[in-house]
Amino acid sequence: MDRRNGIAIGELSRRTGCNIETIRYYERIGLLPAPARRGRYRLFGAEDVARLAFVRRARELGFTLDEVRALLVLAAGGEGVCAEARDLAAAHLADVRARIADLRAMEGVLAEAVRRCDAGEAPGCPLIGTLSAGTSPA
Amino acid sequence: MDRRNGIAIGELSRRTGCNIETIRYYERIGLLPAPARRGRYRLFGAEDVARLAFVRRARELGFTLDEVRALLVLAAGGEGVCAEARDLAAAHLADVRARIADLRAMEGVLAEAVRRCDAGEAPGCPLIGTLSAGTSPA
DNA sequence: CTTGAGTCTGTAGTCGCTACAGACGGTAGG
DNA sequence: CCTACCGTCTGTAGCGACTACAGACTCAAG
Structure with a gap:
């Protein structure tokens, strides 16, 4: 070509x-x-x-693609655009941090469950126990 | 009812x-x-x-729902199931940690860009600059 | 002349829901 | 007894961000 x-x-x-x-x-x-x-x-x-x-x-x-779309418009625009871009990024940053917090919570529970499985607890599986928590076995 | x-x-x-x-x-x-x-x-x-x-x-x-499906089978099954459940959870834990690492990388870049925007750098927007990095403006 | 790589359009699938539309069931108030 | 309303039913289509084809075509090298 x-x-x-x-x-x-x-x-x-x-x-x-x-x-x-x-x-x-x-x-x-x-x-x-x-x-x-x-x-x-x-x-x-x-x-x-x-x-x-x-x-x-x-x-x-x-x-997101919608945010990218907005950023592209801003990148093409002239003055005063930085504040808008900043706000977009700041909002997205908050979102990223929220997702990190969620994942860290998951990580904690999972790591603990795996650890207890490795420790070889006596009756039943600790992981499955965690997932069944609050449920009286029918 | x-x-x-x-x-x-x-x-x-x-x-x-x-x-x-x-x-x-x-x-x-x-x-x-x-x-x-x-x-x-x-x-x-x-x-x-x-x-x-x-x-x-x-x-x-x-x-994932497929993993949940597998966990449900394991939860119903009897012995020797804990090792399998543990492995499933460990694999998922690795995945969660990888996602956390990705998000932390994003967080770092975003936080830095927002900080530089707030600092009010002289020409152009630092965030847009970051996104355009390595691109010679046509 | 054939072969293979690259490209084209268009459509359908992924994941995990979510949001309807339009019909039906059961109950409480007037 | 009639009506209004809530809850439930089935079925289908949409979301976001791709990804994966099928089947046709173009072009250049050997």
Whole structure:
């Protein structure tokens, strides 16, 4: 494929680490603009690469696609945009922290249960006991 | 509804904190057995309550529905089951820890970006800068 | 001329719910 | 006895963010 006018989707995939199907998916939902074409084949330029890289990094930080959409608008906008971006990130950060807290609670219970299983408690399985807690065995 | 033969789905929902639609969903996918009926209405007994409570607790610990299925089989099985349950839980624990690590990485980057936004850096938004990193502005 | 890699469109599946629509059942008040 | 209302029923479609095909095509190298 002609490299002077852009790169093919496979090359874009390699460069961004983003699955081909996912790239097409992003296009379909309007997160990426419909790219140029050479015949039936998509042809991506530097701007496309940058935009997809941006999306990927935002996704790696856990932003939802809707949030990414908003961030893309902000990134294109001029002044006063930082405060909005900050708020978006701060809200997302709170969300991430809440999820960490949830997972840490799970981790604690699981680790304790596994530990007790390893200790070989006398009757029954401590893990299953934990899950059955508060239930009188019928 | 006749309380001597069991409780209605709404009551089960209240007791277990599990959404009515979710209970029916669990039944549909075979996680819960088809309950008794009084006419068209489902009627749940003590065993049903216990089983759903078990499922709920396992879900709260982050087990997938397939894992919950396996745990239910183990909980019903007799001896030697604890080792299997332990392994399942240990694998899941590793998964939980991996997710925590991912989230902590996100948290770090996000917190730093928000902090730099708050600090009011001179040109452009640090958060958007982070997301655009490695991209030469076209 | 054939072969193989790459790309295309379109559709359906994943997971774990959640949210209806539209019908039916049982009960309490007027 | 009629009506209003709540609870329940079945069935289907939607969410988010992909992922996985099937089946057709394009193009370049050997």
